[in-house]
Amino acid sequence: MSDNTGFGRRRFVKTLAAGSAVGLAGCGLAPGSGTATDSGGDGGDGGSNAEIPSLTEFRGSGTLASGRPAPEGTSIQDLPDLSGDLNLYIGGGEGGIYYQFVEMLQEIYPEFTVFSSDAGSASLAQTIVDEVEAGAAQADVFWSIDASSLGYVANNDAYEPMPDEAVESVPSDFRGDDNAWVGVAGRARSVPYNTDELSESDIPDKVADFPGTDAFQDAMGWAPTYGAFKSFVTAMRLQRGADATQQWLESMQEAGIVRRGNEYVVSQQVADGTLSAGFANHYYAMRVLNQRPEAPIDLAFTSGDAGALVNVAGALAVQGTEKADLVADFVQHLLSAEAQEFFATVSFAYPMIPGVQPVGGLPTVDELNPPEIDLAELANLQPTLELMREAGVL
Numbered sequence: 001m002s003d004n005t006g007f008g009r010r011r012f013v014k015t016l017a018a019g020s021a022v023g024l025a026g027c028g029l030a031p032g033s034g035t036a037t038d039s040g041g042d043g044g045d046g047g048s049n050a051e052i053p054s055l056t057e058f059r060g061s062g063t064l065a066s067g068r069p070a071p072e073g074t075s076i077q078d079l080p081d082l083s084g085d086l087n088l089y090i091g092g093g094e095g096g097i098y099y100q101f102v103e104m105l106q107e108i109y110p111e112f113t114v115f116s117s118d119a120g121s122a123s124l125a126q127t128i129v130d131e132v133e134a135g136a137a138q139a140d141v142f143w144s145i146d147a148s149s150l151g152y153v154a155n156n157d158a159y160e161p162m163p164d165e166a167v168e169s170v171p172s173d174f175r176g177d178d179n180a181w182v183g184v185a186g187r188a189r190s191v192p193y194n195t196d197e198l199s200e201s202d203i204p205d206k207v208a209d210f211p212g213t214d215a216f217q218d219a220m221g222w223a224p225t226y227g228a229f230k231s232f233v234t235a236m237r238l239q240r241g242a243d244a245t246q247q248w249l250e251s252m253q254e255a256g257i258v259r260r261g262n263e264y265v266v267s268q269q270v271a272d273g274t275l276s277a278g279f280a281n282h283y284y285a286m287r288v289l290n291q292r293p294e295a296p297i298d299l300a301f302t303s304g305d306a307g308a309l310v311n312v313a314g315a316l317a318v319q320g321t322e323k324a325d326l327v328a329d330f331v332q333h334l335l336s337a338e339a340q341e342f343f344a345t346v347s348f349a350y351p352m353i354p355g356v357q358p359v360g361g362l363p364t365v366d367e368l369n370p371p372e373i374d375l376a377e378l379a380n381l382q383p384t385l386e387l388m389r390e391a392g393v394l
Contacts, residue, residue: 060345072355073337082112091121121149132158151376154180183312186350193277203300207307211251218256219276236306249391286348
């Protein structure tokens, strides 16, 4: 792996997903059926001729991954084989989980080679825009950890529209205009709370009501330097305006909210009882529960406001690529039933296709009520940083 000065070759590593095969029955997806079978296949007519691993190999380990129904959706077996070289800009984050899946694809398809360059998603987005403007684009596809970076590239016309068949399995709320980008894994803002101290009914339905709730005085945690928190504040600014958002930040501080370095720590301390509740992406509580199934932590979700934001990691074809067909095939693999099961059970992300269930009894994306904002607008981060500084949060 290399930095963003050049592409590095990554090969499949056999130790996938920290013991993903433990305690799960092997099964594959029958071509075209959308249902599980006991073994893999050769793909059948019109599908892959590659040997596809059993579903077991795509699943994570632990209590949250066990006992799940077989995922529905298009199987890798029904997709064209991947063949050729692909230059990938991949945003950092998720502990290398995205790389793991890319490496699996390279093992499945020996004629498929990914040359990758990684850095922060925002940095790579700027690099793509600069390269396209200079007529010297290096990447074929951009895989970003957040929609704001995808939106930045799209807003600067540095993308190639993807065909409908590559992205139509994903709801329109998680796709860019003109098929500029498509979400491949989701993360929902949530309120982790300690079930020994609070019940779901104690959690306000609106983020705006938290500062005046006595139960949270000196008992909540947040991680304001965290990128996901900044996106949350940006969503609030877009929905309620800068003045109201700054006032909310100041009111939360007056209520004694506790500052932590990241949202995983917030979630851990909620489970430990050090905090009663907090603000965090949903998957941090899932990670706690996967390690400590009896931990007294659960999630509540606000409704229709920034506290219910669902952001996405997603993919985009870079303007000027000469491999648009391969990019489209690659994106379809990211949206396959196996890939979505992988993201759901290894990183605990929200699946982007309806046929794959989220882990741990989480509400489905359809059951959440996120704010009605264009996720691409989260790219306009500078006004958010300014108001956070004025509020004394940064």
